[in-house]
Amino acid sequence: MDDNVRKSWQLEPSQVEFKNPLWKTGLYDLTQKITERLGYADARLECVLYKLLVYEEGGHFAKHQDTEKEDGMIATLVVQLPSLHEGGDLVIYSNGEAKHRHDFGKADGTAVFLPHYAVHYADAEHALVKVTKGFRLALVYSICLPKEQHHLKRVSDKPxxxxxxxxxxxxxxxxxxxxxxxxxxxxxxxxxxxxxxxxxxxxxxxxxxxxxxxxxxxxxxKLNFYIAELTHFVLFAEHYDEAGCFECKRDPALVNFFFTELCPGLGGIGENETLIPSLVAIIRNPIGKDGLSEVELTLQVIDALDGGDAQKALLEMVLEEAMELKDELLCSPKLVPLLCKWSRRSSDDSNFKKFSEKLSQMDPGLLRPVIEGISQISADGDKTGKLFELAKSIVPKRVEWLNGKIGELNKPFTWEMTDAKFRDSRKVQEFLRGPEESMDTKNDFTFDDFKEADDFAKTSLANQRGASFTMEAAGSDKDAYLKITKTRKWFDDRQKILEQYMAEVSNLMEHFGEKTDDGDTN
Structure with a gap:
């Protein structure tokens, strides 16, 4: 090669041997980090050694793009081994302008003692500036997708x-x-x-x-950007393992917490005969299986007591904790009836007021269990109590929300699946959102063989969201493509939800006299 373009010494992979047993492990860990940072979390990227390069004084590589040295190559990894030199920075360009410069540890003095690495996409323009003193030793790897995942490769040199x-x-x-x-x-x-x-x-x-x-x-x-804190709670996995649940039920820390932190506030347990059956039932109940939260567990104990200072103290404590729950947890169908009942029975009226205010500010989409919970504990249809009045005050918000959803869902049949997501192809996503019933990908996807197309179809069907369709591999090994046909399932599922929402509105109007859109009242 012309020295004006590139000047370096190089060794082929067959001439390089790694005797350090930790090198393989380190390279594996580095590959996992690169996989994450390049956004290929579901892929198994591989690093394939391309060359060992030695740059002496005057060594350089002019601005260029890498050629595809391996099938499925998406990026290049440069590992600079400990080297005493000056110059030799790696510069990455975008739209002809230098965007990033990596000095491989020279600025902080670690280049001589530690390896450093840099990764860039294979289609990114880059250059190695001239080494002005010493020698620079570097390994160059091709980062590749495994054969069965070549369809994930970037098909454009756009940034x-x-x-x-x-x-x-x-x-x-x-x-x-x-x-x-x-x-x-x-x-x-x-x-x-x-x-x-x-x-x-x-x-x-x-x-x-x-x-x-x-x-x-x-x-x-234009998008608006916000930094938000995300908090989540896990009460219990839907698909539990009985053996794993057994371990949770026998957890000494959980047992110790209940009897040392909760029970002392209940007074003389030995003299409180009404408490003993409740404790026995709770202990025998597979708590992990039913997913009882601490608040719900405490309310069940309160529900079993016959009053007294113990019940009062425990109630004040649990109502305060309940107000700190996330709305989704507060509206749990198992928790809401107990919480409605005991917030109303609290001797401190401010507890029920706080509970009512929290519900009034809640997302109407969460209010169904609340309204149903209050209905369950309303005595013989009594419509004069504060609980009923609370439910009646939040029903209009729920009905308004339901009518909005009904308006969105009550549409004639169409093949347009407006919420469809298909991250691997903008054209397929546009098709799913459009009026056409079927399409093929002859001009949009390329596959190495029929099996790769078939594997892609199976993966896509398993991960589909907001749409329903069939996807089948067609053609031959030489010209494999996909045939996509929409199904009615997406529309039918929405119709089922529509029926549920309409039935709920009818039920609310019947029980709470809520007005319909035309002003009539049942």
């Missing part, structure tokens, strides 16, 4: 921001939103003080790409 620009432009008008989970941990103070500037590592890279793309879209399509 990531261009791909995001296209995706952002597709976001529908309205209040549609999406969340990007951050990989690093942050303190509340750092986020409040610095906002997005506090982001680090891969979080900063991802947000930067989003921000760059967002700056290019039309004004009416």
């Amino acid at each position: 990531l921001s261009d791909d995001l620009l296209s995706a952002i432009s597709m976001v529908s008008d309205g209040n549609e939103s999406f969340a990007l989970l951050l990989s690093h941990e942050y303190t509340e103070k750092s986020i409040v003080d610095f906002g997005c500037e506090a982001l680090k590592g891969v979080d900063r890279v991802r947000f930067g790409a989003l921000e760059e793309a967002n700056a290019l879209v039309a004004a009416d399509k």
Whole structure:
């Protein structure tokens, strides 16, 4: 090669041997990190050694794009081994401009003692600036997708921001939103003080790409970015293992907590005969299987008591804790009836007031279990108590929400599945959202053989969201493609939900006299 383009010494992979037993393990761990950062969480990327390069004084590589050295190659990994040198920075370009520069540890003095690495997409323009002193030793790997996942390969040399620009432009008008989970941990103070500037590592890279793309879209399509705290609770997995549940039931820490922290507030257990059957029932009940929360468990104990100071103290404690629950947990069908009952019976009226205010501000989509719970405990249809009045005050919000959903669902049959998501192909997603019943991918996908197309179809069907369709491999090994045909399941499922919502509105009007849209009252 012309020295004006590239000047270096190189060894083929067959001439390189790694004797350090930790090298293989380290490379594996590094590959997992690269897989995550490149956004291929569901793929098994492989690193294939391409060359060992030695750059002496004057060594360089002019701006260029890598050729595809291996099938399924998506990126290049450069590992610089400990080297004493000056110069030799790696520069990455975008749209002809230098965007990133990696000095491989020279600035902090670690280049001589530690290996450093850099990764760039195979189609990214890059250059190695001239080594001005010493020698630079580097290994170059091709990062590749396994054969069965070649369809995930980037098919464009556009930068990531261009791909995001296209995706952002597709976001529908309205209040549609999406969340990007951050990989690093942050303190509340750092986020409040610095906002997005506090982001680090891969979080900063991802947000930067989003921000760059967002700056290019039309004004009416621009996204608003927010940093939010996500909290979740796991009460119990839906598909439980009986043996695993047995371990939870026999957990000494759980037993110790109940009898040392909860029971002392109940007074003399030995003299409280009404409490003993309840404790026995709770202990015998497979708590893990039923998914009882601490609040629900405590309310069950309260429900078994016959009054007294123990019940009063325990009630005040549990009502305070209940108000801290997330709305989704507070509206649990098992918890709501007990909570409605005992918040109303509390001697402190402020407890019921807090409970009522919390319900009045709640998302109407969560209120069905609340209204049903109050209905269950209303004595003989009595419509004068405060619980009934509470239910009656929140029913209009629920009915309004239901009517809105009914308006969305009560549509004539159409093949347009407006919520369809298909991340592997914009064209397939547009088809699923459009009026056509079937399509093929002859001009949109390329597969190495029929089996790869068939595997892709099976994976896509298993992960489908917001749509219903069949996807089959067709053609031969030389020209494999996919045939996609929509089914009625998506529409039929929505009709079932529509019937449920309409029945609920009818039931609410019957029991609470709620007005319909035309002003009539049952």
